[in-house]
Amino acid sequence: MKAWVYGDYGDVDVLRFDESVPVPEVAEDQVLVKVVAAALNPVDFKRRQGKFKATDSPLPTVPGYDVAGIVVKVGSQVKSFKEGDEVYGDINEKALENPKQSGSLAEYTAVEEKLLALKPKNIDFVQAAGFPLALETAYEGLEKAGFSSGKSVLLAKNVYGSSRVAATSSTGKLELLKSLGADLAIDYTKENFEELPEKFDVVYDTVEGGEGGERRRQRGMPDRRRRPPGFRFVVTSNGEALAKLNPYIEDGKVKPLVDPRSPFPFSQVVEAFTYLETGRATGKVVIHPI
Numbered sequence: 001m002k003a004w005v006y007g008d009y010g011d012v013d014v015l016r017f018d019e020s021v022p023v024p025e026v027a028e029d030q031v032l033v034k035v036v037a038a039a040l041n042p043v044d045f046k047r048r049q050g051k052f053k054a055t056d057s058p059l060p061t062v063p064g065y066d067v068a069g070i071v072v073k074v075g076s077q078v079k080s081f082k083e084g085d086e087v088y089g090d091i092n093e094k095a096l097e098n099p100k101q102s103g104s105l106a107e108y109t110a111v112e113e114k115l116l117a118l119k120p121k122n123i124d125f126v127q128a129a130g131f132p133l134a135l136e137t138a139y140e141g142l143e144k145a146g147f148s149s150g151k152s153v154l155l156a157k158n159v160y161g162s163s164r165v166a167a168t169s170s171t172g173k174l175e176l177l178k179s180l181g182a183d184l185a186i187d188y189t190k191e192n193f194e195e196l197p198e199k200f201d202v203v204y205d206t207v208e209g210g211e212g213g214e215r216r217r218q219r220g221m222p223d224r225r226r227r228p229p230g231f232r233f234v235v236t237s238n239g240e241a242l243a244k245l246n247p248y249i250e251d252g253k254v255k256p257l258v259d260p261r262s263p264f265p266f267s268q269v270v271e272a273f274t275y276l277e278t279g280r281a282t283g284k285v286v287i288h289p290i
């Protein structure tokens with residue numbers, strides 16, 4: 001099959017397009033998905049850069065976590081899906097612990113049925129591919145924080161009924177935050193949210209150690225010891241959680257956010273990663289058709 005592969009860790013120039021990659025074997029609890037669309041995530045390029053090599057699967061790697069496609073084969077123990085089902089999901093249960101060597105930037109990928117959900121009918125494959133890892137990360141974090149309706153979060157209005165959502169971004173993305181429903185859009189290049197008079201029940205930091213986090217630290221991030229209790233976690237892919245969120249997607253309460261430059265054709269995966277790695281994307285970077 002055709003797939004993007006890298007045999008060494010490094011920047012985008014380690015990526016190779018290979019037309020003779022073996023189609024992955026299907027275990028008894030897996031389905032084989034004909035990939036229609038695959039979304040890129042920062043974990044893909046951090047993994048390719050070797051940031052998780054200690055717990056990575058062996059090289060060579062076909063990258064790609066997020067997938068949307070059609071079931072073309074089912075393992076002997078599979079109960080939830082049949083051939084022809086349109087599915088989506090994050091194919092790696094533990095994002096950083098032995099992620100699959102054969103990912104979604106390929107014509108086919110084999111995935112455990114417990115990591116997939118049926119694709120909502122009201123969104124297309126490109127929109128669906130962009131949801132799993134990001135949506136499951138948001139949901140898992142808010143669940144772990146015991147978030148509930150009426151609370152305020154510095155992210156979760158339409159699923160939890162939060163009273164107030166504030167969000168931070170660089171100057172150029174403030175209007176996008178407001179269009180997505182943020183009651184308060186904070187420019188982290190000008191303000192440190194921890195110094196604002198308004199306080200929040202939950203602060204959800206998705207980029208600590210990323211651009212936003214470093215910028216806050218450069219401007220004298222308050223002493224961590226004065227911060228309220230918090231926790232770090234790495235998303236666990238969960239098809240049941242995704243299926244639970246399907247009704248919010250189907251009634252339009254949770255909307256896909258695909259970058260205007262998406263979809264990138266399968267031949268332009270290098271260009272797609274290069275764009276994602278600029279940090280300038282304003283939505284999911286999706287590869288389609290595959």
Ligand SMILES: C/C=C1/OC(C)=C(O)C1=O
Nearest residue numbers: 042043046095096234235
């Ligand atoms: C998707 C999971 C991630 O876990 C870490 C530490 C990141 O930087 C990720 O993107």
